[in-house]
Amino acid sequence: MLCHGITYDGGGPDGLRTVKTDANGTSYWSMATLEDAQTVGDKVTTEACKRCHINTGGKVFSPYGTLSKAFKYGTDFVAESYELNYDTGDGTMATATIDGDVHAAAGITCADCHYAGEHKVKYGHHNVSWAHDIVPDDFNCSSCHGNAPHASSENAFKATFDGHADFLACQTCHIRSTGGLVFRDLTEPIEPYGNQHFYGFRDRVEYGVEPEYRWFNGTSGGWEGVLEGPCPIGPRGGKWGYRRGDGSKITPFKRYEARVWFDIGFGNAVPYILKDFLVDGDLETAADKGVDASGWFSKGAYDFEFRKSLGLVFAFPMICPLKLNHGVQSGKNALGYDTAGCNSCHSSDGNFWTYLGYSSAELQSLQKNR
Ligand code: HEC
Ligand code: HEC
Ligand code: HEC
Ligand code: HEC
Ligand code: HEC
Known part of the structure; x- marks a missing residue:
């Protein structure tokens, strides 16, 4: 049902999964109906993947974007930008624009890109999961677009785009913002509020968040946040990406922070x-x-x-950078489209240079407007 059901919406109101009680007083999760089950049979739709993969971390289940948070690594993957009303984590409501994605707009589904055959999913190079399906070497933007994707572009800066791709990941110019769960305090249970059934964690949800940029080469990574608190999840990584010599490129990440009890x-x-x-x-x-x-x-x-x-036990922060791959922008929404776009990097505004390790002499020239 989760993967192949078309109409399955969690069985609760507003596409949420809720707890129900039967005649004997026993609690159970709301379920799919027989009608839902009869819709199984076709390929996995984007909506089915998004039953779990909308934005990062969390507990809410819903396929239709009504939720504010879900499993692990999530994605912004909608055909057109839209306004999302969301709970910031403590019952306060906020509104933000969720960017569309060029591939969603072209009708490409998650499975078109991610299906590896035999019921396995292609994982990317910054996966944070212990369970692996397959991590193909050639699963990245260039495997479809080649290494000179701007050759036929009419933009006057097209040579700069291809040249910059030597040190910038495609995502750096083509993804502008991120969001979802940005902070979770797992150190104490928070009483359920509203129509919630279970105790929860203290969460902070934000959208329209500027990415953090770090050097990453496909295997470096897991410990980027080490100075502020490590992210001890995922089998890959364990070393820093470097500016020169290990094939790293400047890559956008979403910062996810968790507060946990640590036993020395x-x-x-x-x-x-x-x-x-x-x-x-x-x-x-x-x-x-x-x-x-x-x-x-x-x-x-x-x-x-x-x-x-x-x-011997104390509260401790874990900082996990999660690599961004979706919410891909094109045309004037991609960074570098015009000089204003060049200068969103080539200036001292914003946080682009924060974690990149350039010397102040280098920054003086790199932060000059183009
Ligand atoms: C146009 C092809 C394409 C589509 C469509 C697409 N993805 Fe991806 N996705 C990728 C690529 C390529 C990467 C990895 C890039 C890399 O590692 O450099 C990726 C990475 C990811 C990751 C990051 C985790 C990791 O292992 O590094 C997740 C999770 C993910 N995709 C889920 C989804 C979901 C869910 C959808 C649909 C809602 C979706 N993707 C749609 C191409 C796609
Ligand atoms: C029932 C919920 C659910 C559905 C539906 C689902 N996933 Fe996942 N997915 C997960 C969970 C949970 C993980 C983390 C597994 C782990 O920690 O080992 C995951 C991991 C992933 C990863 C690796 C991310 C990482 O952090 O390393 C990718 C990529 C991915 N899923 C893509 C997809 C695609 C594409 C679809 C649709 C074809 C899909 N998933 C459908 C729950 C789901
Ligand atoms: C599985 C192959 C595949 C992967 C992987 C893939 N793309 Fe695409 N991409 C496509 C297809 C197909 C189109 C739609 C082309 C069209 O409609 O003209 C597209 C469209 C685009 C466009 C819009 C092109 C235009 O003419 O406006 C951009 C920008 C883009 N992709 C960037 C990326 C980036 C960045 C990544 C990596 C995160 C990526 N793509 C990964 C296949 C892929
Ligand atoms: C320095 C920023 C930058 C980098 C790095 C970059 N792009 Fe682009 N790209 C752009 C901009 C800006 C446009 C839109 C140009 C326009 O429409 O005038 C664009 C356009 C595109 C297009 C549409 C091309 C067309 O003919 O209109 C594709 C496809 C694309 N990029 C893919 C990629 C891929 C794949 C990578 C990584 C190998 C990448 N880009 C790296 C800035 C960048
Ligand atoms: C996403 C951020 C980003 C964008 C957008 C961007 N650049 Fe850069 N640019 C960089 C970085 C990082 C370097 C330094 C790379 C290195 O270490 O050699 C650089 C280097 C350069 C250099 C060579 C070094 C120097 O100081 O002059 C030129 C020229 C340049 N960029 C021009 C442009 C132009 C023109 C645009 C717009 C079309 C643009 N850049 C857009 C990040 C960016």
Whole structure:
């Protein structure tokens, strides 16, 4: 149903999955109907992928963009820009424009690009998942567009675009903004509000967020945020991308920050049993049972509160840069279209140069307007 159902919308109001109660008082997730099941049979649509992959992190389920957050790595992938009303995380509402994507507008589906055959998905080069399907070497913008994609462009700067592609990832000029879940505090359960059923995390959701730019070569990466707090997820990376010599290009990322409990004894974030955290709002039990189940703590039963009082457990930030690949812009919406576009990089405004490691002498010339 999740992948092949056409009409399945989570079974709750507004395309959300909700908790229902049967005649015996037992709770269960809202489900698909028989009519929904009869729509299974065709290829996986973009809407089906977006049941899980809208924006990054979170818990809400919905295929139609009514949600503010969902699983892991999400995507902005709509044919036309639209205004989204969203909850910033604490019940406050805000509005932002979500950029369209040239491929969505051309009718290309997620599966057209991502299907690897045999029910596997092509992962990109900055995946943050432990489970892998396939990470093909030649899965990037150039595998379809070649290395001189601007040859037939009529833009006077077309030589600059192709030249700059030696050190800028295509996404750097072709994706302008990002959004979704930007911060999650996992250190205490927050009581459900509105029509929510479970305890949650304290979240911050923002759209129209400027990307952060870092050097990345397809394997470097996982620890870019190391000075501010590592992102210990994902098997790839573990080293910095460099300006020269390792094939890195300047690449746009979304910054995602999480606050977790860290135990110095086993050197990792404290894992939870989610039932205790989300259903009962009981952090202590969730942590005690979670660590016991992990096998990371070898000195008897784990006592979260006690270790916290000794200072062995403390709140710790994790900074995870997530690579941007969708929300692709063309024409005047791509950076560099005209001198104003060149100067969104070649000036001292904005955060483009922040993490790139250029010396102040170099910046003096690079930040000169074109
Ligand atoms: C035009 C082709 C295209 C379409 C359409 C497309 N993608 Fe992608 N996607 C890519 C490419 C190429 C990459 C990886 C780029 C790289 O690693 O350099 C990528 C990366 C990703 C990533 C990043 C994670 C990673 O492994 O690095 C996710 C998640 C993703 N796509 C999901 C989706 C979803 C969901 C949709 C539809 C809503 C979609 N994509 C539509 C081409 C596409
Ligand atoms: C039922 C929810 C669900 C659906 C539907 C779904 N995905 Fe995923 N996807 C996930 C989860 C969860 C992960 C993370 C797996 C992990 O952590 O190992 C993931 C991982 C990925 C990744 C790698 C991202 C990363 O962080 O490394 C890509 C790419 C991807 N999915 C593409 C797709 C495409 C394309 C579709 C539609 C054909 C799709 N997914 C449908 C839940 C879903
Ligand atoms: C699976 C092949 C494929 C991949 C991968 C792919 N594209 Fe495309 N792209 C296409 C197709 C097909 C079109 C539509 C062409 C058309 O309608 O003229 C397109 C259109 C575009 C356009 C608009 C062209 C125009 O004439 O206005 C841009 C810009 C673009 N892609 C950039 C990118 C970037 C950046 C990436 C990497 C994030 C990427 N593409 C990845 C196949 C791909
Ligand atoms: C320095 C910024 C920059 C970089 C880097 C860049 N592009 Fe572009 N690209 C542009 C701009 C701006 C346009 C729009 C030009 C116009 O419409 O006048 C464009 C247009 C395009 C088009 C449409 C071409 C046409 O004939 O109209 C495609 C396809 C494309 N880019 C793909 C890519 C790919 C693939 C890469 C990476 C290999 C890339 N771009 C790197 C700025 C850039
Ligand atoms: C996305 C950011 C970005 C955009 C947009 C951009 N540039 Fe650059 N440009 C750079 C970076 C980064 C370098 C330095 C690369 C290096 O390390 O050699 C650079 C270098 C240059 C250089 C050579 C070094 C110098 O100081 O003169 C020229 C010339 C240049 N850019 C012109 C342009 C023009 C013209 C445009 C608009 C068509 C443009 N750039 C758009 C990021 C950008």
